[in-house]
Amino acid sequence: MKAAVYTKYGSPEVIQIVDTEKPSPKPNEVLVKIKVSSATRADTMIRQGTPKFGRLFLGLFKPKNTALGTGFSGVVEAIGSQITKFKVGNEVFGEKLFSNGCNAEYICIAEDMVIENKPTKISHQEAAPICDGFLTSYNFLKDIANIKEGQNILINGASGSLGSAAVQLAKILGAKVTGVCSAKNVSFVESIGADEVVDYKNEDFTNTQNKYDIIYDSVGTLSFKSCKNVLTQKGIFMTPVLSFGILWHSIVNSKKVKFAATGLKKTKDLKRLFLDLVDFFEQGKLYTNIDKSYKLSDIAQAHHYLETGRKVGNIVIINP
Numbered sequence: 001m002k003a004a005v006y007t008k009y010g011s012p013e014v015i016q017i018v019d020t021e022k023p024s025p026k027p028n029e030v031l032v033k034i035k036v037s038s039a040t041r042a043d044t045m046i047r048q049g050t051p052k053f054g055r056l057f058l059g060l061f062k063p064k065n066t067a068l069g070t071g072f073s074g075v076v077e078a079i080g081s082q083i084t085k086f087k088v089g090n091e092v093f094g095e096k097l098f099s100n101g102c103n104a105e106y107i108c109i110a111e112d113m114v115i116e117n118k119p120t121k122i123s124h125q126e127a128a129p130i131c132d133g134f135l136t137s138y139n140f141l142k143d144i145a146n147i148k149e150g151q152n153i154l155i156n157g158a159s160g161s162l163g164s165a166a167v168q169l170a171k172i173l174g175a176k177v178t179g180v181c182s183a184k185n186v187s188f189v190e191s192i193g194a195d196e197v198v199d200y201k202n203e204d205f206t207n208t209q210n211k212y213d214i215i216y217d218s219v220g221t222l223s224f225k226s227c228k229n230v231l232t233q234k235g236i237f238m239t240p241v242l243s244f245g246i247l248w249h250s251i252v253n254s255k256k257v258k259f260a261a262t263g264l265k266k267t268k269d270l271k272r273l274f275l276d277l278v279d280f281f282e283q284g285k286l287y288t289n290i291d292k293s294y295k296l297s298d299i300a301q302a303h304h305y306l307e308t309g310r311k312v313g314n315i316v317i318i319n320p
Ligand SMILES: NC(=O)c1ccc[n+]([C@@H]2O[C@H](COP(=O)([O-])OP(=O)(O)OC[C@H]3O[C@@H](n4cnc5c(N)ncnc54)[C@H](OP(=O)(O)O)[C@@H]3O)[C@@H](O)[C@H]2O)c1
Pocket: 040, 041, 042, 045, 132, 133, 136, 156, 157, 158, 159, 160, 161, 162, 163, 180, 181, 182, 183, 184, 185, 200, 218, 219, 220, 221, 239, 240, 241, 260, 261, 262, 263, 306, 309, 310, 311, 312, 313
């Protein structure tokens, strides 16, 4: 089968498409023929080995795990002897967490990992990236912020994968949402439910009288210090993007500043959140925006585009 791999850290050109053995499911695994996989900002950082301290986990001098891609959607082609939940032919989706390997034609994944039947309402394209933006932002909104109906949330980077997911999820959870994006994306952010939209190139939301219970900086371009004045007394600042500043504040100011790597959460907690998302999609309450799609052979181009930091929603890799 074809699979995208990278054997050294570096630019998108380190990615190679190789022929590798098609995996066989263990007794507790299903073999999925991947129709669509995701390509994400997090994948580009793993490929680059940045931030450098991440190499303590990824491999000091070269990647320990050479496979790429965490999100998938496809069809069960074979099942192990202990599988009870899935049948051959089921349409499934999910993520492989840090074991990666979804930018390929097939994967094997254990039945008790992050995998569910794909909601019938959505396509493989819409399903494959759900574990990037939606699962990450849902963890922040529900488990970290414990967002309540009527709270004011400001979402920075509201047009990205995590941001556009957060806007929709915060609305479902009853919050009043202010999305921050540039002028070209204002109508998109309004269309997914934001109550207010701030164009960050023309307005500075930190310089107003508005107060927010939660500021979610989904793209990591803000600092806690710059946002302090527009947080309510019990307000929190949270971001999925790690920096030394965030690390420092999340230790010394742990009630106000929050960071988390969602992939490190216990699988049972991820599955709990994932099942809620399946339900929301089944009810037609959420929408995955696909900015661009690429063939597996063109995945380096997808990574170049991801690195521009300009994508609107998600990028997917489509298998023939
Ligand atoms: N901690 C975790 O568990 C976790 C999990 C997944 C991802 N992540 C991280 O989350 C981050 C966000 O990823 P993503 O895929 O959602 O987005 P992204 O590709 O990083 O951001 C794209 C969007 O951000 C907007 N943007 C760029 N600069 C901005 C600014 N200064 N202010 C407001 N908006 C701005 C862009 O719109 P314009 O073109 O209009 O500026 C674009 O629509 C990445 O760093 C990723 O590695 C963390």
